[in-house]
Amino acid sequence: MTESISAYLVRRLQEEGVNHVFGVPGDYCLTLFSEFERSPIQIINTCDEQGAGFAADAYARINGIGACVVTYCVGGLKAANAAAQAYAERSPLIIISGAPGRRERLRNPLLHHKVKDFDTQIRIFRELTVGTASLDDPLSAADEIDRMFALAKRHSRPVYIELPRDMALAGIAPATSGPLPPDSSDGEALDAAVEEAVARVSEARRPVILAGEELHRFHLQQPLAALVERSGIPVAATILGKSVFPECHPSYLGVYGGALSLESVQRYVESSDCLLLLGAMMTDVNLGVYTASINRRTSIYSAKDRVSVGLHTYDDVRMEDFIAALSKHDWEKRRFEPFDHPRHPGPFVPADRKMTVAALFHHINAFLDKNMIVIADPGDALFGASDLFISDGAHFLAPAYYASLGFAVPAAIGVKAAAPKLRPLVLVGDGAFQMTGIEISTAARFGMNPIVVVLDNGGYGTERPMLDGAFNDISSWRYAELAKAIPGGRGFEVETEREMEAALIEARSNVSGWSLIHVALDRDDRSSALKRFTAKLGERARGG
């Protein structure tokens, strides 16, 4: 029997390593949901498509590929923002949307969920992805599906696949076009770039590597580790790239992001006479809102498809080839200027003191173990977390560039599905929690046990130092009481250090469901990184 288009799509997802999909059903995608239900892939229904998009993005970041399945427009457009974030931060997310059937479209009728015409949604996703396909032809559908998966993986960015519902059960013709042409470096340019880079690094007194998130996305942690082992060059990480290099490693300096970083890290990195930027997107956040002081003349910058040495650029030099070549070079053994290696802050000794941001992060740091992954939402949750000491084998995930509030709770669901042995520890502000926090309901439904720490400072704390007003206030929820309404979890209200200690202990032992720890903080308490950051952002918000 000929395989149907939907069966092929589901089978190919499995072959690519997708074991869970995230979504909300609707009448234009019911056949597809039914196909998933009959397959070994688990459907994880979220409360809202926004949650599905974020969860699938997080799943893709951990698993190497992920998928979100939604209905036409009313579902798809709610996932547009998650697709945008996946694009900006290079996450290989497959967005699959049901759509009105081909035969239903005759004479352009006003079918429910339609906006301007039947192509509105696919045109929108062209702006947010590296490829779009409508599976409206059984002869080309297999090639289109394969091409979309290949594009998502090559660019580590989202693609969009639309399936008209009357095509879901149509028999699919075999794929004919084979893999994408290989994406290879220009060999001569590669050799020249490597030669020049090796010479500059070898001549430099104080070379430093700045490692970014693209190393994670393109699976280059091993070559990076090999390069550091052979060369001994100290390594800092960007905020987005935090945990891409093991933080316990003696060559690890800490997180670098201009004024956001610890002073010692900033000083060491900025005094480098040869900064080797590897897979580090030069975003405003990674650059500490341009407080970073990087000398372009003495830097070497490897991005996905090119290398810049000083002010000139070698095109068509792939990052993986460049780093592989550097990692194989026979580096001379040298001693570099010593630095303060980041240390675990040690145990937290709670007292009957009111909780502060500083105490919270110290406490969290003492609480973390190797089986945890920290997921930080934008805001002080992220800035405070950038100084956490993430031990070997542990992980860190944050949308530190696109910075969409409300990512972290749904992301915990995607992370747990992709890495069931890890326990998500979510750090999220109160404003962000009110956006998507009810997705803890999804965690409960699928037996997941995230620990969600809500940093409650009564509103949008990141914005207050830029320009304050009543618009930065939000309603005061009793977050812990959500456990009464949403099943499968426990809530804790925390005002003092001792209460925090007790809550963390109980949350750790609550292995079968979610835990929510509501930490009451002073309205104006913030991490020192955030203080520096918002001072800079404030100048710009006021047009500076």
Next chain:
Amino acid sequence: MTESISAYLVRRLQEEGVNHVFGVPGDYCLTLFSEFERSPIQIINTCDEQGAGFAADAYARINGIGACVVTYCVGGLKAANAAAQAYAERSPLIIISGAPGRRERLRNPLLHHKVKDFDTQIRIFRELTVGTASLDDPLSAADEIDRMFALAKRHSRPVYIELPRDMALAGIAPATSGPLPPDSSDGEALDAAVEEAVARVSEARRPVILAGEELHRFHLQQPLAALVERSGIPVAATILGKSVFPECHPSYLGVYGGALSLESVQRYVESSDCLLLLGAMMTDVNLGVYTASINRRTSIYSAKDRVSVGLHTYDDVRMEDFIAALSKHDWEKRRFEPFDHPRHPGPFVPADRKMTVAALFHHINAFLDKNMIVIADPGDALFGASDLFISDGAHFLAPAYYASLGFAVPAAIGVKAAAPKLRPLVLVGDGAFQMTGIEISTAARFGMNPIVVVLDNGGYGTERPMLDGAFNDISSWRYAELAKAIPGGRGFEVETEREMEAALIEARSNVSGWSLIHVALDRDDRSSALKRFTAKLGERARGG
């Protein structure tokens, strides 16, 4: 002193009658929020931009114009789905987004919230609006703002305005281009269309008017009423148009939507030998998913800019001119075949019976008074509500075409702001409530008192009869317990008719905050309209 661009924007919104804006602040729009805070316009912060979009859409439907203010991409893209709904259902919604400053964009840096390039968001909103403008030039900004408002009102559809943050305080040059050229009918075509329509209606044995939502959007309820008074022609309403004609009026037949309608209404309308469709969008939902049997040869169809009589069309005949002419015609007094006028079902007498969908809608009908507005979310909340008897002066609002789940709770906030004397009665399914129901928090914060009735049948009940699976189940919340977590409201759990009675009485007297009534229903209980509807949709979902 020269007025700034943001000050001009805020002042013009006021002049257009906008007294509230809905949004979530972010660093790219803080200056604008601050400008609103200093103005008489009230900022209503929602929990999430999705809620702001829906609230502003509802506000626009009631108030004639509404606005939603968000930050760049992470805010704007979350409002894309609401803009789509406003486009599809003709709501004059102004979407205003902050954006990176002009000076920041030099050399295309990776600023936070950016997707592909700085125009990604404006290109997306071109697909969802009747006009977009970036206020990047102080010389043209006033004209652009005026043009956007004029377009939104002319088409009763959304527009998008983007304000680079370094332009917010720039001095604005006076508007120069004046109003849009008038949108007038082709006089000869209008006369011919009216003449032919009058002749057809006069010769017909049984003319019937089908009144749609565009009469409301273009403020044509008065001419419609005049036409009915003079001609005596019976009137049915579409589902989207429900309440556009007073339901107590002796000429009112009821809601017509093919197999969705009461049998008596369906029979009367479909036996008409001259159906006069006025502002009724021919959507699949309005047509009972094409179960409607409308004879095009004998129908007259007036849409915004044209009139079709039988199978031919008069272009450039505006609906308002056409209806005004018909309403002024000196109609012969005639008697038409009598029909069952829809009646109020009378008081509901509760017993110790388990709640059913039928009892719920009877109960709600008995509970409604003139100061209430029913806001129905898509699903059985909407289909059941289509048979409610909405008395004079009362109102009905539902996204019955685009049908985005989760509209109703945020919409209640917009409605209450636009019409403070009305009390919103929200009917929402459990699946939809889990998407956006936490916006009751926003209601509380702004002293609003919606009564939210959650119809809990354990999942996506509208989809089960089409194609069922575990994907149609959702988590069982104890919705009433949300009152413990979210301040300013009360929750009621209802299983029996007597409990419903008690809850409604208490909710009515809870005038200072929100009330949430969680009604437990059988999983397979549904309104008879929904049964007919889903049987039809099921055929199509299975590719029929």
